[in-house]
Amino acid sequence: MPDRKPSVNHRHALLALAVAASLTLAGCNRSQLPDATTPSGSSAAPAGETADQFIARVNAEFQALMPELTASQWLSATYINDDSQLLAAKYNERYLAQLNDWIEQARRFEGQQMSPETARAINLLKLGASMPPPRNPEHLAELTKIASNMEGTYGKGAYCTGEGEARQCRQLGQLEDVLRSSRDYYAQLDAWQGWHTIAQPMRPDYTRFVELVNEGARDLGFADAGEAWRSGYDMPPAELAAETDRLWGQVKPLYEQLHCYTRTRLEARYPGRGTVDGGLLPAHLMGNMWQQDWGNLWDVLQPYPNAGDLDITGALEQTYQAQLNERMVKENALIDSDRRADIAHAAQTENAKRMNERAQDFYTSLGMPALPESFWTKTQFVKPRDRDVVCHASAWDMGVKIDGQPDVRTKMCTKPNEEDFTTIYHELGHVYYYLAYNGRPPLFQSGAHDGFHEAIGDTIVLSMTPQYLQSIGLVGEQQQTQESLVNSQMRMALAKVAFLPFGLMIDRWRWGVFDGSITPDNYNGAWWSLKAQYQGVAPATARGEEFFDAGAKYHVPGNTPYTRYFLSHVLQFQFYKALCDASGHTGPLNECSFYGNKAAGEKFWAMLEKGNSQPWQQTLKELTGGETMDAAPVLEYFAPLQAWLTQQNEGRTCGWTAPAAAQTPAPAAQPAAAKPAQG
Numbered sequence: 001m002p003d004r005k006p007s008v009n010h011r012h013a014l015l016a017l018a019v020a021a022s023l024t025l026a027g028c029n030r031s032q033l034p035d036a037t038t039p040s041g042s043s044a045a046p047a048g049e050t051a052d053q054f055i056a057r058v059n060a061e062f063q064a065l066m067p068e069l070t071a072s073q074w075l076s077a078t079y080i081n082d083d084s085q086l087l088a089a090k091y092n093e094r095y096l097a098q099l100n101d102w103i104e105q106a107r108r109f110e111g112q113q114m115s116p117e118t119a120r121a122i123n124l125l126k127l128g129a130s131m132p133p134p135r136n137p138e139h140l141a142e143l144t145k146i147a148s149n150m151e152g153t154y155g156k157g158a159y160c161t162g163e164g165e166a167r168q169c170r171q172l173g174q175l176e177d178v179l180r181s182s183r184d185y186y187a188q189l190d191a192w193q194g195w196h197t198i199a200q201p202m203r204p205d206y207t208r209f210v211e212l213v214n215e216g217a218r219d220l221g222f223a224d225a226g227e228a229w230r231s232g233y234d235m236p237p238a239e240l241a242a243e244t245d246r247l248w249g250q251v252k253p254l255y256e257q258l259h260c261y262t263r264t265r266l267e268a269r270y271p272g273r274g275t276v277d278g279g280l281l282p283a284h285l286m287g288n289m290w291q292q293d294w295g296n297l298w299d300v301l302q303p304y305p306n307a308g309d310l311d312i313t314g315a316l317e318q319t320y321q322a323q324l325n326e327r328m329v330k331e332n333a334l335i336d337s338d339r340r341a342d343i344a345h346a347a348q349t350e351n352a353k354r355m356n357e358r359a360q361d362f363y364t365s366l367g368m369p370a371l372p373e374s375f376w377t378k379t380q381f382v383k384p385r386d387r388d389v390v391c392h393a394s395a396w397d398m399g400v401k402i403d404g405q406p407d408v409r410t411k412m413c414t415k416p417n418e419e420d421f422t423t424i425y426h427e428l429g430h431v432y433y434y435l436a437y438n439g440r441p442p443l444f445q446s447g448a449h450d451g452f453h454e455a456i457g458d459t460i461v462l463s464m465t466p467q468y469l470q471s472i473g474l475v476g477e478q479q480q481t482q483e484s485l486v487n488s489q490m491r492m493a494l495a496k497v498a499f500l501p502f503g504l505m506i507d508r509w510r511w512g513v514f515d516g517s518i519t520p521d522n523y524n525g526a527w528w529s530l531k532a533q534y535q536g537v538a539p540a541t542a543r544g545e546e547f548f549d550a551g552a553k554y555h556v557p558g559n560t561p562y563t564r565y566f567l568s569h570v571l572q573f574q575f576y577k578a579l580c581d582a583s584g585h586t587g588p589l590n591e592c593s594f595y596g597n598k599a600a601g602e603k604f605w606a607m608l609e610k611g612n613s614q615p616w617q618q619t620l621k622e623l624t625g626g627e628t629m630d631a632a633p634v635l636e637y638f639a640p641l642q643a644w645l646t647q648q649n650e651g652r653t654c655g656w657t658a659p660a661a662a663q664t665p666a667p668a669a670q671p672a673a674a675k676p677a678q679g
């Protein structure tokens with residue numbers, strides 16, 4: 001379940017966020033902790049309690065535990081130090097121990113008659129933790145400590161070079177800037193390799209982490225943690241694996257065309273070095289640390305340089321500079337550099353707030369409510385100047401109310417560029433989901449499945465057409481020609497289509513790690529095999545087992561399941577199509593924006609408001625009329641681009657050959673012992 005905890009919702013392709021996958025409940029286990037540390041709200045099961053009464057009590061206890069859990073997680077993510085990490089680990093431990101207690105207590109009701117809602121809620125309890133908790137209290141404590149440490153290590157990660165006075169340390173954001181802007185082959189390689197050094201020390205921790213979550217998963221009756229993750233989809237876990245294969249098969253031909261076109265352009269840009277053996281794309285040249293979004297390569301990949309270039313970054317940067325100048329002219333010309341940095345920070349904050357206001361405007365144009373006042377005072381809009389924080393964008397439901405409104409926030413280190421602009425729309429999708437299902441019992445306060453949670457904001461992003469951007473004054477008059485259409489489709493494809501195999505491969509790797517088919521002595525080799533197999537990318541230099549490259553992606557040390565992002569990239573096109581239909585749109589799908597359309601808004605809200613109170617198939621049916629996930633709308637949307645790419649690639653040999661080691665079958669495809677769909 002996504003995001004009710006500290007949910008960090010990732011901005012997948014465009015950005016990043018979400019951790020939470022878990023239902024996040026937090027708690028404490030009375031039987032395992034001294035009374036003095038037992039949080040209020042925890043209680044032993046009363047004799048004679050019915051299943052319905054049990055769930056009502058769990059909901060109440062859950063609600064009581066949420067504030068301290070989320071507060072400790074928020075603190076540790078926005079103020080990284082040993083103390084905040086200790087608190088986060090301890091509160092997480094308490095919560096997971098309480099979760100174990102509830103699960104144990106729920107066993108009394110097995111085989112008994114109960115309402116469908118109660119049966120669903122009991123099942124959700126077992127699926128509620130992305131980090132399945134071991135029952136052994138020492139192991140549980142060890143697990144939460146490792147988890148906090150890994151997240152802290154990632155957040156503090158820096159690549160340092162030089163000695164003495166010349167020593168310089170760069171964090172992720174600065175290294176990403178190099179990949180975004182530099183086209184120097186070696187500067188990019190240095191930034192890419194530099195960031196990956198931060199993950200090397202995590203390798204032993206991660207190995208132990210895997211043992212502990214597997215122990216927890218087995219305690220809950222699953223074969224391993226990967227099976228526990230795959231069980232959260234109202235279908236048998238083996239079916240979920242097959243379902244993702246089927247969806248990938250639908251979109252793979254489109255990805256291969258995009259890959260082929262990109263390779264040709266890279267070869268032209270870096271003659272003799274634009275590919276790695278076998279036709280693979282060099283990992284460090286893709287404009288993105290993980291090759292999950294190729295939008296930063298716009299200068300290399302833009303189909304028609306003079307046709308309808310939507311320079312969103314330029315427009316945002318201009319606005320920011322104007323705000324900065326305005327503040328500067330009010331100051332004495334002789335201010336020191338500290339004061340200068342203060343002013344820049346204030347201007348960045350103001351600019352980030354304006355970007356959030358624009359995103360909010362889209363949601364309110366659909367008839368959704370304005371964000372609560374506390375959102376504007378409690379959100380982390382930009383990177384603080386004085387401390388380490390986890391910059392990975394995320395959306396939070398703190399589990400308390402302020403002046404009668406839910407305390408919802410986001411955490412970002414916003415910069416005035418297109419990527420962050422769309423990430424804000426994505427994060428607000430999580431926030432509006434939180435607001436919409438807030439009236440449901442706490443156990444149902446999550447997405448219909450976790451892919452739904454990730455798809456909400458992105459559905460809005462699909463509606464950010466050139467005409468929409470023009471209507472809000474962000475870009476100038478847009479021409480509507482075949483060339484500008486190809487440009488805008490390419491821009492979207494570099495974010496959405498490039499992401500698909502990445503969205504799949506991360507959990508192919510983790511499922512294999514959890515089920516033991518990928519062993520610790522082959523962590524890195526298997527990682528790059530899967531990268532080659534699915535994405536067709538490869539490192540330009542050898543990456544042996546002394547590295548731990550998976551750990552350089554937030555969601556691995558942060559333990560956020562990733563299949564949700566793949567599913568979201570399929571679902572968002574289904575949602576978009578359904579809402580375009582509701583708005584009365586006719587004509588090509590890619591031209592639709594439902595901005596300002598109340599009929600679409602009502603339909604959207606009705607889905608959000610359901611939360612996780614019924615199987616997702618039902619929720620999907622109410623919105624789209626169908627009960628299965630389907631990538632056909634992805635293909636419909638990108639039909640003009642696919643035709644253009646096929647033409648461009650004519651006469652070329654497309655596809656790639658993964659290195660021999662990469663031929664090992666993906667562990668994910670192996671059917672796991674089937675469990676009945678529950679809930």
Ligand SMILES: [Zn+2]
Binds near residue numbers: 011426427
């Ligand atoms: Zn997200």
